[in-house]
Amino acid sequence: MSAREVLESLRVAVKEYDSEAAASCAKRAVSEKINPVEAANAITSAIKEIGDAFGRGELWLPDLVGAAAAMQSAMSIIEAEIVRQGAAKKSLGTVVLGTVHGDIHDIGKTMVSTMLTAGGFTVYDIGVNVIVEEFLRAVKEHKPDILAMSALLTTTAAEQRKIIQALRQNGMRDKVKIMVGGGAITEEFARAIGADGYDATALGAVGLAKRLIGIE
Amino acid sequence: MLEGFTRKFKPLEVLTEEQVSAIHVGALDVLETTGLRVEHDRSLALLADHGCKVDLRQKRVRIPGPLVEDCMRKCPSTFTIRARDPKYDLRIGGNTLYFSQNVGMRYVDLDTWETRPGTLQEHADAVKVLDALDTVHMLCAYEFYMDMENVSPYMMPIEGLASGIRNSVKAQCMGYPHDSEVFAIKMAKAVGMELRGAINTAPPLTIYEDCGNAAFRFVEAGFPLFVGGAPLFGGTGPATIAGSVVINLAETMALLVLVQLIKSGTGVFTGGLPLPMDMRSGHAAFGAVSSALHQVMWHQIWRRYQIPSCSMHTGYSGSKKIDFQAGYERAMNALVSALAGDNICFFHGAIHGELTYHPVMSILDDDVAGWIGRFIEGVDVTPETLAVDLIEQVGPIPGQYLNTEHTRKWWRREQFIPKTADREPYSEWIRKGKKDAIALAKKRMEEILSTHKSKPVTTEQDKAIGEVLEEARSYYRQKGLI
Numbered sequence: 001m002s003a004r005e006v007l008e009s010l011r012v013a014v015k016e017y018d019s020e021a022a023a024s025c026a027k028r029a030v031s032e033k034i035n036p037v038e039a040a041n042a043i044t045s046a047i048k049e050i051g052d053a054f055g056r057g058e059l060w061l062p063d064l065v066g067a068a069a070a071m072q073s074a075m076s077i078i079e080a081e082i083v084r085q086g087a088a089k090k091s092l093g094t095v096v097l098g099t100v101h102g103d104i105h106d107i108g109k110t111m112v113s114t115m116l117t118a119g120g121f122t123v124y125d126i127g128v129n130v131i132v133e134e135f136l137r138a139v140k141e142h143k144p145d146i147l148a149m150s151a152l153l154t155t156t157a158a159e160q161r162k163i164i165q166a167l168r169q170n171g172m173r174d175k176v177k178i179m180v181g182g183g184a185i186t187e188e189f190a191r192a193i194g195a196d197g198y199d200a201t202a203l204g205a206v207g208l209a210k211r212l213i214g215i216e
Numbered sequence: 217m218l219e220g221f222t223r224k225f226k227p228l229e230v231l232t233e234e235q236v237s238a239i240h241v242g243a244l245d246v247l248e249t250t251g252l253r254v255e256h257d258r259s260l261a262l263l264a265d266h267g268c269k270v271d272l273r274q275k276r277v278r279i280p281g282p283l284v285e286d287c288m289r290k291c292p293s294t295f296t297i298r299a300r301d302p303k304y305d306l307r308i309g310g311n312t313l314y315f316s317q318n319v320g321m322r323y324v325d326l327d328t329w330e331t332r333p334g335t336l337q338e339h340a341d342a343v344k345v346l347d348a349l350d351t352v353h354m355l356c357a358y359e360f361y362m363d364m365e366n367v368s369p370y371m372m373p374i375e376g377l378a379s380g381i382r383n384s385v386k387a388q389c390m391g392y393p394h395d396s397e398v399f400a401i402k403m404a405k406a407v408g409m410e411l412r413g414a415i416n417t418a419p420p421l422t423i424y425e426d427c428g429n430a431a432f433r434f435v436e437a438g439f440p441l442f443v444g445g446a447p448l449f450g451g452t453g454p455a456t457i458a459g460s461v462v463i464n465l466a467e468t469m470a471l472l473v474l475v476q477l478i479k480s481g482t483g484v485f486t487g488g489l490p491l492p493m494d495m496r497s498g499h500a501a502f503g504a505v506s507s508a509l510h511q512v513m514w515h516q517i518w519r520r521y522q523i524p525s526c527s528m529h530t531g532y533s534g535s536k537k538i539d540f541q542a543g544y545e546r547a548m549n550a551l552v553s554a555l556a557g558d559n560i561c562f563f564h565g566a567i568h569g570e571l572t573y574h575p576v577m578s579i580l581d582d583d584v585a586g587w588i589g590r591f592i593e594g595v596d597v598t599p600e601t602l603a604v605d606l607i608e609q610v611g612p613i614p615g616q617y618l619n620t621e622h623t624r625k626w627w628r629r630e631q632f633i634p635k636t637a638d639r640e641p642y643s644e645w646i647r648k649g650k651k652d653a654i655a656l657a658k659k660r661m662e663e664i665l666s667t668h669k670s671k672p673v674t675t676e677q678d679k680a681i682g683e684v685l686e687e688a689r690s691y692y693r694q695k696g697l698i
Contacts, residue, residue, distance in 0.1 A: 060495035062450065104418060107451055107498050154321060154362050154369040155394060183499075184321075184363075201497065 003034045007042040010074060014046035017066030022074035029078065036081040040089050043078065044120065047071045051118030055203055061111070068114040092120040093145035093213045096138045098130040099182075100159035105152040108182060111202035112148060119206035121146075135163050139176055145213050147176045148205070152183040160185075161193040168194075177212040181205060217296075217305045218353050220314040221589035227557035229516045230509065236517055239458065243465035244281040251278035252421045252470050256428025262477050277470075284469050287476035293522040295440050295483030297354070298410040301385035301671055306353060308440070308485055309524040313554055313592060314353040315585045316389065317346050318531025318566035320573025321362045326654060329537050331572055334361030339379045341665055342565065345575040347384035348668040351585035352564055352578070354412065355380050356389040358400070360565065360573040368698040374399045374688045378681050381407055385671045389414060389442070392430035394697070399688040401437045406680035407673060410439050415475075416488075417445040417467040419452035423474075431474050440483035442526065443471040448500055449510075451493035457506055461513050464488050472523075485559060486518055487526035502532040502569045503545025511549070512556040519557050527553035531566035531581075538577055538654055542567060547584045554588045561585070579657040579664075583634040590632035601626070636660055 001009070006029050013021035022043075029039040050067040053059040082089050095116055099109045106128050113125045126138045139147055147167075151157045160180050167173040179197040180190050190198035199208045210216035231239070251269070254260050254277045264270040269278040294309030306314055322331040323338055334342075339361045346352045357380020358373040367375050373396040380388050381403065390400040390411040397413065404411045413434030415427050434441050445467040447453025453460040468486045475482050490510040491500040507529045518525035530550040535541035550561050563585060565578035595601070606622050617623050636656050638645065645651070651659075673681065692698045 057496070061493070061498055062455075062495060104424075107448075107493075111498050154372075158369070 001028075001032075003032065003038075006032060006034055007039060010039060010042050011046040014043055014067055014070045014074065015050060017063065017070050019070045019073040022070040023077060026074035026077035030081045035087075036078050036085060037087050037089055039078045040075065040082065043071055043074050044117075047114075047118045048120070051115055051206075054115075064114055065110065068110075068117065071117065089122070090120075091122040092210070092215060094122045094124070094142060095146045095148055095209060096124045096126060096135070096142050096144040097148040097150075098126040098135060098138070099128040099150040099152075100156050100163065101129055101131045102159060103151050103153055103156035103182075104128050105150065105182070108152070108202070109150040112150070112181065112205045115202045115206050116148075116209055119209070121206075121209060132159070132163050132166050136166055136170060136172070139167070139172055144176060146179060146209055148179045148181070148209075150182040151180070151185060154184045157182070157184040157189060160195070164194050179205065179208055179212060217307055218303070218314070220306070220312045220353055221554075221592055223311040223313060223554070223557065223592040224594035225592075227515065227519065228512055228552070228555040230512050231516055236520055239461055239465065239513070239517060240520075242462040243469055244284060246421075246462060246466035247279040247284060247470060248281055249278070250421065251276050252417070252423055252467070253277075254423045254428065256423060256425045258432060259423065259428040259474055263474065266477055279470060279473055284473055287473040288469070288521050288523065290476045290480045291472060291521075291523045292481060292483050294524070297387045297412050297440055297483075298408075299385060299387040300381060300407055300409045300673070304353075304386045306387050308483065308559055310559075311557070313558055313589065314560045315351050315564065315589075316354040316560055316562045317352055317356055317360070317564040317578060318528070318562045318573075319356060319359040319362075319570055320566045320568070321360075321571055322573075323361060324536075324567060324572035324574050326538070326574065326576060326658070333363040333365045334573075335365045336367065336375065336379065339364070339376060340383050342573070342575040342578070343380050343383040344668055344670065345578055345661055345664050346564065347386060347670045348664045349564065349578060349582045351582050351589060352386065354387040354389065354560070355384055356562070357381075357384070358388075358390055358396070368692065370394050370396075370692045370697045371685075371689060374403070374685060377403060377411075378685055381409070381681060382673055382678065383670060387412065390434075391416075392426055392433075395426075395429070395691070396688070397430050397433050399684050399691070401433060401439070402687075403681055403684040404439075405437070406684065407677045411437075412442060413437075413439045414442040415471055416443075417471060419445045419447045419467060420463060421467060423470065427471075428474075431471070432478055435475055435478040435482050440485075441475060442487060443475060443484050444468050444486055444488035444528075446489035446491070449490070449492040449506060450495065451498070455492075457509050457513070460490060461510055461517070464490060464510075464514070465517065485524035485526050487514070487528050487560075489528050490514070491529055491532075500569060502529070502534045503541070503549060508549050508552040511553050511558070515553065515556040515558055524559040525557075526560035526562065527558045528562045530561050531563045532569050533567065534569070536568045536572070538567060538574070538580065542577075543580075543584075546581075547588075550584065551588050551591070554592050561588075575661055576654060576657045579636055579660050580653060583637050586632055586634065595630075 010025040054064045149160045178195045180195045197208045297306045323334040358376040391414045415431045447460045449460045453463045492506045494501040533542040533545040564581040
């Protein structure tokens with residue numbers, strides 16, 4: 001199989017939601033010494049196609065999530081190779097993303113994570129029920145362009161304010177843009193807690209992220 | 217005791233006996249094989265003591281089928297919920313259908329359809345309207361306008377309950393956000409009433425610490441409970457309706473086991489919020505036909521166990537307005553549930569999903585509930601209602617039935633007279649300014665608010681409620697939450 005064919009089968013595996021095939025294509029790309037940055041680009045272009053089709057209303061959430069899982073299984077292998085070679089992956093920017101403490105809602109956050117990745121961002125998803133200190137630690141470690149927080153409940157929405165305050169107290173607020181979302185969040189609330197942006201949908205989150213880092 | 221509505225004919229069923237058994241076996245299998253994650257040490261210990269396989273490190277509990285069936289036999293088929301005024305006590309179970317109000321986090325403006333936080337005065341007014349509506353038998357006052365101007369979200373559930381008790385004599389429900397049930401139980405006991413407590417799983421197959429705490433607190437207070445989950449088909453539960461029933465059933469059975477092990481014979485009714493996931497937005501799809509099918513199956517299954525069951529999805533629509541979509545999605549789901557043997561339909565006042573609530577909607581819903589209630593009461597077929605003798609007496613034209621003793625006796629019993637719906641002749645409708653349903657309901661709301669007087673709480677009761685509120689405030693203040 002030529003390098004081109006390996007990359008094409010990697011793209012097809014992501015587009016067919018086949019995590020196993022995606023991982024085995026990624027391993028093959030590594031063993032055949034295909035440039036890992038090109039492999040990462042192939043994966044990203046496949047997920048972008050899926051994301052665009054979702055945006056047009058042709059695909060649905062199960063398609064999006066299935067492709068994202070296939071992407072992850074291949075990308076972890078390719079990223080390890082990129083790190084090993086000391087190469088640099090093309091990315092629009094870095095996002096740290098999590099659902100705040102007291103809130104276990106995962107699906108909306110995962111959708112945003114997938115759409116941002118499909119949109120060309122590098123996303124560090126730090127999970128659900130994340131305490132303030134953990135958000136701070138992730139911001140220190142990954143130095144993201146954007147910190148994104150999700151909260152579904154009226155009582156947990158206040159956690160977002162706490163995290164922004166903690167960033168301020170630690171002199172980190174100016175180093176990162178903050179976007180918030182989730183069922184309990186409104187534009188008005190986002191402004192009140194000092195976030196830089198809010199959007200109600202996962203699709204909208206991509207445009208927002210681009211605006212926040214000045215590319216749109 | 218409030219009578220509610222009595223279903224007088226065979227309930228709607230969509231499953232064969234074999235299918236009911238397959239679902240039952242499927243749920244027991246899930247409990248024995250997969251089990252649940254239980255993040256509550258006291259519950260883990262209790263379940264282990266009664267023969268469940270408990271992996272303390274993983275907090276995983278597998279419940280043997282015989283224990284589940286034994287605990288189900290301990291659930292009463294009927295039980296009461298005591299209201300502030302005994303005339304409004306409820307007897308849950310059998311063929312009785314009660315209605316309760318449903319929830320919405322924010323107030324919605326009826327002109328712009330934009331939302332904003334509610335106010336305490338709007339909450340009190342909405343409770344007064346519910347108190348005045350004959351088809352509302354129970355309130356969940358703690359659960360609407362959770363987003364409340366100048367009230368901390370931590371205080372809102374208990375403030376909502378206080379407003380409910382002060383402004384209505386009817387039975388009240390309570391959940392367990394942030395330990396609020398501790399104060400709710402004190403408040404209810406101070407005014408001599410019970411609460412319908414609630415405990416919910418977090419689908420899939422998880423019981424969190426707050427749920428475990430609430431189970432012990434409500435049961436030890438001697439209060440009956442709602443038990444259930446809220447699987448999102450294709451999200452937090454299987455995409456198939458049968459699969460979503462299996463997982464909801466397994467989760468509900470697990471809670472029911474816990475409740476009966478804490479105190480055998482505690483009254484429970486079962487339900488949940490069974491909604492398909494909207495595969496575009498990831499939100500719950502409200503008003504869906506899949507929910508209706510889930511719920512018909514649900515009532516059929518729990519009727520076999522002789523344990524009362526309720527419907528909670530019935531008050532929600534995907535629509536943001538009080539409009540055609542809100543009307544059909546909500547009414548069809550409520551009707552189908554009622555036909556299938558629903559015991560409590562959570563319905564009045566909610567508009568879009570769990571987001572918005574308005575008393576005008578609760579007034580329009582009074583007509584829907586009255587219509588459904590009248591339908592399930594069915595028809596009497598006796599020589600008198602068959603009226604063969606009367607038909608002989610009246611004969612052909614110029615005979616007519618208006619001026620007969622039979623009509624005077626029967627028409628009111630047979631017809632349902634809506635209190636708000638427009639039944640004016642066309643010319644009258646023009647003359648009176650072409651009023652639509654919302655305008656008519658607004659007018660009725662104004663009348664209710666200016667004339668309806670609920671039996672007030674006594675001075676002592678009012679003081680006790682105030683003291684519990686203060687205690688709650690200082691609890692949340694000490695925890696640094698307000």
